[in-house]
Amino acid sequence: MNAKVPDIHISQAQFQPEPDSTSGQALAEIAPAEPSAVRKYLLSLGSSANTDRAFAWLMLLCGLSIFAIVALIAFELVVRSQLSLHKFGLGFFYQVFTDPDTHMQTFWDPVNSYFGARPFIYGTLVSSFLALLMAIPLAVGLAIFLTEMCPKALRGPLAFITELLAAIPSVIYGLWAVFVLVPLLREHVNPLLIKTLGWTGFFDDTNPTGLGYLSAGVILAIMILPIISSLTREVMTAVPHSQREAVLALGATRWEMIRMGVLRNARIGIVGAIILGLGRALGETMAVAMVIGATPEIHRSLLANGSSMATVIANEYAEAISDIHLSALTEIGLALFVVTIIVNALAQVLIWAVTRGTPAQTR
Amino acid sequence: MSSDAFQFRSRMRSFTDRLVTALAILATLIVIAPLVAIFVYLLYMGTSSLNLDFFIKTPVPVGETGGGMANAILGSGILLGVASVIGVPIGIGAGIFLAEFGRGGKLALAIRFTADVLNGVPSIVMGLAAYALIVAPKIPFLPFTGHFSAFSGGVALGFMMIPTVCRTTEEMLLMVPHAVREAALGLGVPNWRSVLSITVKTASPGIITGCMLAFARVAGETAPLIFTVLGNQFWSTNLNQPIAALPLQIYVYAMSPYDDWHRLAWAGSLVLIVLIVLAVSLVRYVTSRGVLKGAS
Amino acid sequence: MGVGIEVINLNAWYGTNHTLQDINLNIPANHATALIGPSGCGKSTFVRCINRMHETNPIARATGIVRIGDLDIYKDAKPVQIRRRVGMVFQRPNPFPTMSIYDNVAAGLKLNGYSNRRSLDEIVERSLKNSALWDEVKDDLKKKSGASLSGGQQQRLCIARALAVDPEVLLMDEPASALDPVSTSKIEDLIFQLKSQYTIVIVTHNMQQAARVAEKTGFFLNGRMVEFDSTHKIFTNPSDKRTEDYITGRFG
Numbered sequence: 001m002n003a004k005v006p007d008i009h010i011s012q013a014q015f016q017p018e019p020d021s022t023s024g025q026a027l028a029e030i031a032p033a034e035p036s037a038v039r040k041y042l043l044s045l046g047s048s049a050n051t052d053r054a055f056a057w058l059m060l061l062c063g064l065s066i067f068a069i070v071a072l073i074a075f076e077l078v079v080r081s082q083l084s085l086h087k088f089g090l091g092f093f094y095q096v097f098t099d100p101d102t103h104m105q106t107f108w109d110p111v112n113s114y115f116g117a118r119p120f121i122y123g124t125l126v127s128s129f130l131a132l133l134m135a136i137p138l139a140v141g142l143a144i145f146l147t148e149m150c151p152k153a154l155r156g157p158l159a160f161i162t163e164l165l166a167a168i169p170s171v172i173y174g175l176w177a178v179f180v181l182v183p184l185l186r187e188h189v190n191p192l193l194i195k196t197l198g199w200t201g202f203f204d205d206t207n208p209t210g211l212g213y214l215s216a217g218v219i220l221a222i223m224i225l226p227i228i229s230s231l232t233r234e235v236m237t238a239v240p241h242s243q244r245e246a247v248l249a250l251g252a253t254r255w256e257m258i259r260m261g262v263l264r265n266a267r268i269g270i271v272g273a274i275i276l277g278l279g280r281a282l283g284e285t286m287a288v289a290m291v292i293g294a295t296p297e298i299h300r301s302l303l304a305n306g307s308s309m310a311t312v313i314a315n316e317y318a319e320a321i322s323d324i325h326l327s328a329l330t331e332i333g334l335a336l337f338v339v340t341i342i343v344n345a346l347a348q349v350l351i352w353a354v355t356r357g358t359p360a361q362t363r
Numbered sequence: 364m365s366s367d368a369f370q371f372r373s374r375m376r377s378f379t380d381r382l383v384t385a386l387a388i389l390a391t392l393i394v395i396a397p398l399v400a401i402f403v404y405l406l407y408m409g410t411s412s413l414n415l416d417f418f419i420k421t422p423v424p425v426g427e428t429g430g431g432m433a434n435a436i437l438g439s440g441i442l443l444g445v446a447s448v449i450g451v452p453i454g455i456g457a458g459i460f461l462a463e464f465g466r467g468g469k470l471a472l473a474i475r476f477t478a479d480v481l482n483g484v485p486s487i488v489m490g491l492a493a494y495a496l497i498v499a500p501k502i503p504f505l506p507f508t509g510h511f512s513a514f515s516g517g518v519a520l521g522f523m524m525i526p527t528v529c530r531t532t533e534e535m536l537l538m539v540p541h542a543v544r545e546a547a548l549g550l551g552v553p554n555w556r557s558v559l560s561i562t563v564k565t566a567s568p569g570i571i572t573g574c575m576l577a578f579a580r581v582a583g584e585t586a587p588l589i590f591t592v593l594g595n596q597f598w599s600t601n602l603n604q605p606i607a608a609l610p611l612q613i614y615v616y617a618m619s620p621y622d623d624w625h626r627l628a629w630a631g632s633l634v635l636i637v638l639i640v641l642a643v644s645l646v647r648y649v650t651s652r653g654v655l656k657g658a659s
Numbered sequence: 660m661g662v663g664i665e666v667i668n669l670n671a672w673y674g675t676n677h678t679l680q681d682i683n684l685n686i687p688a689n690h691a692t693a694l695i696g697p698s699g700c701g702k703s704t705f706v707r708c709i710n711r712m713h714e715t716n717p718i719a720r721a722t723g724i725v726r727i728g729d730l731d732i733y734k735d736a737k738p739v740q741i742r743r744r745v746g747m748v749f750q751r752p753n754p755f756p757t758m759s760i761y762d763n764v765a766a767g768l769k770l771n772g773y774s775n776r777r778s779l780d781e782i783v784e785r786s787l788k789n790s791a792l793w794d795e796v797k798d799d800l801k802k803k804s805g806a807s808l809s810g811g812q813q814q815r816l817c818i819a820r821a822l823a824v825d826p827e828v829l830l831m832d833e834p835a836s837a838l839d840p841v842s843t844s845k846i847e848d849l850i851f852q853l854k855s856q857y858t859i860v861i862v863t864h865n866m867q868q869a870a871r872v873a874e875k876t877g878f879f880l881n882g883r884m885v886e887f888d889s890t891h892k893i894f895t896n897p898s899d900k901r902t903e904d905y906i907t908g909r910f911g
Contacts, residue, residue, distance in 0.1 A: 005513045021385035038782060038825045041773055042744070047737030050555040055555035058463055062456025063465065063474045069522055070481055073488065150555055158391065160647060165398050169583020170486075171610045172632045175617045176401050179408075179625070222397045229394070242620025253380040276483070283485020285586035286614060310487045310586070317494070318590040333491040337484060344483030348476060358485065535814060542753035546817070548715055550767035551743030560770055565757050 010120065070341075075332040083327035084115060088240040090326025092331060093117050093334070108296035108312075110321050115328035123213065124336075127288060128281040131224055136274055138221075139228035144230075147236045148258050159230075166226035172291035177219040182291055185218070186210025190303055204234045204301040211293040214302045219287045231276060235354045236262055237267025253294040259329025266352075278345040283336060285310040309336045366439060387445035402636075409633025412626035417634075422596050422612075428623055432631050434598050438513070438607040439582065440601060442592065445517025446581055450524025451574050455563075456571075457525065460531025463558050475530070482526035486519075490587030497589055506603065513599070513606035516592035524577040531573025536565040574599045579642040582633055585610040609635055660825045661858030663688040663741035664709060669723035671704050671713060678704045680882045682723070686875070690888065691850055691859040693869035693890065696879035697905070702862045702876040703750075707816055709860065711738040727828060743771065744801035746821030746857075748831040752813030754805030754820070760787075760796050763805040763816055782823050790819035791849055811842025818849065822857075829853065831861040835868065835873045845873055870894055878902045 078085075079283045082094060097114040107116045142162070146155055179248050190210065192202040239262050247261035263270070293305025294315055307315075309332050364557035418432045421431035457474065493515045499510030526535025537560050547557035563570065585608075588594075594615060600606075609631055616628035664686040671679035679701045686692045694702040707713040708721050711732060725732050730740045745894070754763050764783045773779070791800040794816040796803070805816055814834060821829060830849070835843040843851070850859060850872045863869050870890055871875050877887040878899075886893060886902045897903045 003644065012591060029621060036825050037778065038768065038773070038823075039827075042551070042771060042824060043766075044651065045740070045743070045771060047740050048555070049737055049739075052554045053386070055558070055644045059456050059464055062453050063460035063470075065453055066457055066474055066477050066481060066525060069525065070477055070484075072496065073492040075489070076492050080491075080495045117467070131535060136645075138390045138394055141387045142394050144383075145387040149384060161398055163647070165394075167579055167639050168401065169585070169635060169639070171585040171614050171617070172401070173637060175613060175628055175632055176404060178403055178617055180400065193573055225394055238580060247479045253376050255380040255383040256376070258383075279483045283483075284611075285487040288613075290617065291438070310485055313487050313491065314586055314589055317491070318525070318593065330491060330495070332487050337488045340483055340485055341480055345476070347483075348479050352577040371709040413822060540753070542749060542751055543755060545712065545715070545749060546755065547770065548765070549710065549742055549747040549749070550770065550820070551739045551741070551771040552767070554737050556770050561755060565755070567757075568867075 002196035006351065047084050047334075054359070073337065074334075077330055077337055081327050081331035081334050083324050083332040087324065088115060088328075091116075092328070093121060093335070106296070109315070110325045113322065113324055115324065117309070117361070119298045119327075120299050120307055120309040120332060121313050121335075123216075123292060123308040124282055124310070125304070126193075126213045126306070127216040127220055127292065127308055128278060131281045132216065132274065132278060133288050134218065134221035135225045135228055135277060139225050139273075139277070140232055140240035140270065142225075142229045143232035143236055144258055147233055148254070148262065159233075162226045162229055165222070170223070170284060170286040171290075173219055173223055174287035177215065177287060177291045179217060182215050183211040185215055193303070201300050202302050204303065206301065207293075207303070207304050209293065211305055212301075212303050213292065213299075213306050215307070216288045216292040216306075217302075219291055220284055221283045223284060223287060224280050227280055228273050228277040231273035231351060232266075232270050235266045235273065238355045239265045269351050269354030272354070273348045275343055275350065279340050279347060282343065283310055283340050285314050291316045309333075394402040395549065405629065405633055405636060406427045408629035410625070412611040413632040413633060417627070417630050418490050419517070419599060421629075421644065425621060425624075431625070432607075432609065432612055432627060432634075434595065434610045435612040436634070437593070438592070438599065439609040441513055441606060442517050442520060442588070442608055443578060443582060445514060445602065446520035446524055447574070447578065449521030450519060450577060450581075451528055453521075454528025454574075454577070455570060457529040458536060459558060459563065459572075460535035461529070461533040463562065464491040475533070478526040478621060481522075482530075486523060486584050486588070487522055487586040488590060489519045490591055492522075493591050494645075499580050510603075511591065511605045512603050513592050516588045516606070516608070517602075519587035519591055520581040522588070523581050523584065524574075527577035527580060528570075528573050531576065532566075532570050535569030538569070539565045568649055572649050575642050575646050579639045579646075582639060583610050585614050589614075626656055661689040661856065662867075664828060664858065664860070665724075665726040665801055666709075667724040667726075669705070669708060669721065669725060671701075671708055671721040671911060672719065678882050679708065679721070679823055681693070682884050684877060684887045685862060686858060688858050689855060689868055690875065691854040691861060691873040692875040693873035693904075694860065694862045694877045694879060695864070695866060695869050698864065700879040701710045701882040702877075702879045703772075703832050706747075706832055709830055710742050710747055712742070712747065714738065729761060743767075743827055745828040745830060748814070748817050748825035748829070748834045749822055750833040751837050752817050754808070754813050754816050756804065756806040758805055759801045759829070760805055760808070760816065761800040761809065762804055764819045764823050771824075783819075786819040786823040789822050789853065790815045791845065792816060794817055809842075811838050811845060814842065814846060815849065817858060818846075824841060826857065828858045828860065831859065833862050833864060836864065843868075846868065878905060882900060882907070 068220065088095065092115065095116040096118070097109070097116065099106050099112070101108070106114055107119045108114060146158055186209070194205050197203050240291070241264055244261040246255055247257045252260065288308055289311035292308060292311055293306050294311060295305040296307050297305065297314065299306060313329050313333055316325070317329050320329060370564050374545040375519070416429055418431060418436065420431035421428065421434045422432065460472050461475060465474065497508055497515040497518060498511055507514040543565060544557060544562055548554070588608050588611045592608055592611065594611050595605045595607040612627045613631045613635070616624040616631070666682055666684050669679055669682040670677070682705060694705060696702050704713060707726060713719050713721055721733070723733070729746065730736060755766060758766065761783055764777050764786050768779060768782065784793065787796065792812060795812060805813065808816060835846045838846065847868060850861065853859060861873065873890050874892040875887070876890040878885045878893060880901055886897060886899045893902060894906060897906065
């Protein structure tokens with residue numbers, strides 16, 4: 001048995017002598033009587049277990065404050081809209097009033113205390129829907145171009161440009177829309193739409209201002225484009241490379257590869273990105289307020305003036321004339337809050353379903 | 364015949380491929396067009412309206428020419444200061460909790476989800492909440508309550524900063540190698556000290572980036588200010604009083620019927636956008652350089 | 660000055676995985692002790708139990724008695740206090756990336772609130788000399804970051820950082836496994852010099868390394884300590900068949 005062991009190439013001389021009782025004497029000689037100053041200092045320190053615990057609790061508190069803020073917002077909105085909730089109930093969201101003097105239909109008349117949210121819900125839905133209609137194909141097209149086709153040198157700058165689009169404040173979009181986009185639509189696009197598509201009833205000739213649902217939809221589309229596009233890009237990048245190669249190996253063209261290898265795998269996440277864009281469009285305030293026309297009416301024509309949930313709050317809250325007026329506006333805010341929370345939660349779940357497992361990225 | 368059919372289909376496939384490529388490029392161009400249009404117009408209108416008065420004078424009454432937005436710039440600075448004091452510490456704290464204490468737990472998942480949801484709450488609703496919380500109720504002995512004030516707007520903006528700061532802090536902290544944490548703990552450094560002096564410090568370029576991003580986002584917010592800070596034509600540095608803010612002033616001027624005011628709105632927009640673009644570019648520069656350069 | 664370590668019935672778990680089972684041994688003061696064994700045998704877990712780093716993982720736990728000198732570390736002290744007495748060098752060099760060389764070495768003291776500047780200068784110099792790095796870095800102590808050094812230098816920096824707190828025990832978890840041969844031999848020389856002043860426990864998968872630097876060697880297998888004896892005995896005349904199989908290269 002002994003004979004096999006020396007296989008490993010270590011000569012006896014290399015081994016260190018074993019410590020045992022004989023070396024005890026040598027140890028005693030080296031050992032200093034006193035520990036060093038540093039050692040003494042370190043030994044004097046406590047365990048700082050209490051500070052650690054306090055720190056952990058403080059950080060937890062910061063985390064919990066996010067729950068608290070959401071809860072606080074919900075609570076305040078519910079409390080402040082009590083008056084309107086009690087008076088109108090669920091009817092608030094669909095009721096129509098008839099003015100006893102003029103016998104005209106009205107939805108919203110603060111002076112006579114008629115409050116119904118229908119025109120604002122309609123305006124929000126129509127403008128958001130128009131925005132999605134225009135933004136989805138462009139955003140997905142841009143994402144496809146950036147992830148699959150774009151030369152590497154262009155990718156950085158283009159992504160940066162879309163990032164910039166997302167960083168422009170709403171009020172600047174609004175300013176630009178008022179002075180550039182609306183005149184453009186009024187002079188060139190709207191007449192064309194009226195002439196060619198006027199028969200559908202969606203485009204009629206009664207509003208000369210150029211403001212209205214369509215203008216709001218266009219500016220919203222520009223604003224939500226970067227959000228949809230960058231998230232779509234994120235979920236497309238999350239599709240494993242092997243999926244692309246598998247399709248390419250079958251002799252597919254690039255588009256077939258994108259369609260079958262990428263879009264099919266990323267579709268849930270893309271839907272999530274679109275829903276997130278919808279969430280932004282629903283709550284967008286300033287730019288829409290500046291171009292939608294601000295009248296509490298419902299029109300079939302997309303070129304007519306309207307109003308949305310967010311804009312009516314922005315326009316009337318600071319100058320509300322009665323408690324019930326404030327309360328009704330708050331109830332619209334509450335509805336907007338609930339809807340955007342649901343929409344955002346849904347979007348997050350869908351996006352997580354796709355990007356889960358890929359490393360975290362800064363958006 | 365099958366060969367013909369095959370050739371036809373093959374040609375169709377490559378045609379579709381090229382068509383889609385063209386469409387994607389077209390989409391890209393259409394997306395870039397408004398951006399270019401906005402910037403060109405902004406630069407054109409902004410520079411022609413911008414002068415020294417803009418930065419040093421307060422607004423003048425309708426009819427008089429001249430005047431500037433000095434008070435609005437100062438007001439925005441004050442509002443953002445208040446917002447940062449609220450949003451940055453809470454956001455970083457929450458991010459530290461998510462990355463260092465809550466790892467993988469259900470609570471952390473819930474907080475992360477709620478932060479993402481809070482991020483999507485419309486700014487106008489934030490304004491409503493700040494109004495309901497601070498402006499409307501007159502709470503005895505509590506300062507700032509019961510009337511329009513700079514403080515209430517700062518709170519609304521601060522709340523809006525929290526989710527962005529929190530999520531970037533978390534992501535940056537998770538990028539710090541585990542070995543660095545172990546090294547600190549192995550030296551007998553208490554956990555709180557290790558988190559603050561080692562982990563957070565290592566990730567600090569990224570965390571600062573996140574704060575800048577949040578800052579840039581709320582700098583242009585108008586909706587939550589309309590019925591909280593209200594606006595002010597005069598100098599004010601009082602947190603307890605209505606105050607002017609750049610985006611709010613832009614809105615008011617843009618919606619006015621006066622050409623003079625429109626010019627001021629353009630100039631204000633240019634100043635605002637330059638600040639924001641600077642912030643975003645800086646952020647992009649820092650992140651592309653590698654947040655943790657040299658960190659393993 | 661080092662102290663001995665006495666381990667009695669140490670058991671450790673990761674979740675439900677019983678990674679250390681009934682370990683008993685006495686590690687002598689002021690000598691180097693090597694722990695060898697195939698990967699996953701528990702030798703790293705063992706050293707991490709000696710400075711209670713094991714429990715930084717939330718699913719990990721340990722039972723048993725570990726005495727460092729007279730101190731029962733699982734009963735009489737808190738983890739941070741233990742770790743101030745027991746230095747650790749990790750498998751991969753892990754200098755603090757944002758700190759200068761000087762600050763890296765001084766970190767254990769500065770972060771624990773020690774602020775005597777003159778004394779710090781002295782300690783940094785002595786620690787870097789003890790880790791044989793002084794001559795290479797003395798000109799840019801405060802200019803260069805710890806991360807700018809080469810791998811081998813980084814590991815010696817980590818050793819200097821551990822020495823700066825004047826530990827009684829120095830744990831080294833495969834300190835040379837991520838390094839090139841030249842750096843490895845420098846680290847081994849270093850261990851050789853340091854062991855007269857510190858109790859060194861070194862985990863290694865390299866048997867020659869164990870033979871070169873350690874007086875005592877323990878062989879771990881599947882979470883148990885199979886044999887613990889003088890290095891000479893382990894490598895020339897092991898009493899257990901499994902030890903013999905391992906060191907003759909039949910497995911692992």
